Amino acid sequence: MPERKSRKDAVRNREAVLAAADALFAHRESPEDVTMADIAVAAGVGKGTLFRAFGDRAGLLRAMYESRLEPVREAIEVGPPPLGPGTPPRQRVPALLDAVLCFKLDNRRLALALEESGSGSPYQAEHYERWHGLLKDVLEQIPHLTDSDFTAHALLAATRADLIEHLAGQERVPREKARAQLANFAAKVLASGPLEGSTDDE
Incomplete structure (x- = not known):
């Protein structure tokens, strides 16, 4: 009984934090x-209690991020189009990018704090590798698109938290305009073929 009570206390403390x-x-x-x-x-x-539950500030930020991200992850893993796995890759790539953008717009300060916690580089944040791997896997399904690894990095660069903070915070770019700009950028990248002299076997 005491163990169950302490477990309930831990859950309640975590939620309160x-x-x-x-x-x-x-x-x-x-x-x-x-x-x-x-x-x-x-x-x-x-x-x-705080440090026992989360380890450090970065651990707390990751827990907050993961908690908020859960509905998006569920939609990506088992949801219907355009995010779900049954979506054609040329439609799924912009949908995934739009999901990242909207999530970061809705969680601007948290995303910024988390990306800055990775030694000043968003590429060292844990969540980045997951987004990059997912996008890379979908890009590899698109015929004639070369270097999906770099393309995934380039597309995700347009969703960096510091860029979103600059556009939404400093330049006051409206949400729908930012979404349209990203969709247009993704469409251009997906429509472009390999440069002359490039190879597919790198």
Whole structure:
């Protein structure tokens, strides 16, 4: 009985921490303004509880990201078109990119904080490898499209959190315009053939 109670307490504390962190990130100007101490106070838990549950600040950010991403991941893995696995690759690639863009627009500060936690490079963040691998696999299904590995990197570069923050925050680009711009960019990349002299066996 005590073990079950402690497990319930741990789950309740985790949920309280994620909710408190969500609220703090939503209302602070910069992700760096939110400290572990701030989150512990807002959640009503001790700092020790926070570090035991998440390890460190990066661990907490990853937990928040994964929690919010779950509905998108489910749609990608088992959902219907245009995100689901039955979608033709030329339609699925822009749909995947749009899902990344919309997710980061909805979670701008969190995405920025998480990407900046990977030694200053979004490419070292854990979630990046997953997005890149998924996009690369879909790109490989498109005939005559060469170097799917690099193409996946290039397309995902257009969804970097710092770029989205600049466009949405500083330049005030409307959401639908940003989505249309990314869709047009993806369409041009997918429509282009290999350059003269390039090979498929690299």
